[in-house]
Amino acid sequence: MGSANSKTKAASRRARIEEQRRAERARERRNRIITIAVSAAILVGVAGGGWYLVDTANEKEQAKAAPVSGEKTWSKLTQNHVDKDVTYPMTPPAGGDHDPVWQNCNGDVYTSELRDENAVHSMEHGAVWVTYNDKAADADVKALAAKVAKTPYTLMSPYKTQSSPISLTAWGHQLNVTKESDPRVAEFLEKYVQGAQTPEPGAACTGGKSS
Structure with missing residues (x-):
């Protein structure tokens, strides 16, 4: 059991x-x-x-x-240094032969018109040139000036004979707008300030012509 x-x-x-x-x-x-x-x-x-x-x-x-929507482009622009006035095929000029001295473009805001040939040299160094005529609103001009002042490799000046109230020009590229608030303004600056189009990247934007 x-x-x-x-x-x-x-x-x-x-x-x-x-x-x-x-x-x-x-x-x-x-x-x-x-x-x-x-x-x-x-x-x-x-x-x-x-x-x-x-x-x-x-x-x-x-x-x-x-490309930025609506921009104009030019290629095969000459880059000779010349001691004479140059007739450019676009207004404002977007490249071509230019003065041996560049316009200072370290966020410089000018209240008088610049000589084309000096500004073109600045764009060869990678600067974006912001211009405006009498049709641009004062508020837009002030806003653009504030934006340029804090952006190296840019410069700004009046340009009475341009067709658009506001133009942004880099070497071989140009955008015309009517207002500073246009989102393409920031896009153009982001793309072309020292952008891939720059013939002489890294070249100085100071030590040139200051007026």
């Missing part, structure tokens, strides 16, 4: 142990599956993030390469 009870208890223990082992093996399988799933999710996330960063970088490069 006692022997039978002992056998029954031993069998019960073995069954419990085996059940515990099966449960432990099941937990291990679940943990492996969870680990694999989490690792895969991380890899997908990293890959997705990488593609996102690549796509974002590509979009930025494409934005830099794309």
Whole structure:
């Protein structure tokens, strides 16, 4: 009788142990599956993030390469230094032969008209020349002056004979707008101040003509 009870208890223990082992093996399988799933999710996330960063970088490069809406462009502009007045094919000029001395363009705001040939030299150094005529609103002129004053490689001056109230000109590029609040103003400055169009990147915007 006692022997039978002992056998029954031993069998019960073995069954419990085996059940515990099966449960432990099941937990291990679940943990492996969870680990694999989490690792895969991380890899997908990293890959997705990488593609996102690549796509974002590509979009930025494409934005830099794309022209500003409405701008005019000229290519194959000459770059000779000359000691005479130059007749330019566009107003204000956007490049071409120019004076050996550049106009200071370290955020300089001029209240009198400048000599074209000196301003063109500034644009050769990567400056954006902001000009306006009598049709520009006083508030726009003040806002532009404040913007130019804090932007190196820019200069600003009146230009009575231009057709648009406000013009922004870089080497080979020009944008005409009617108001300073036009979002293309900031876009043009961002794109062309020391932009890829600059014939002499890094050249000075100080130490030139100051009036």
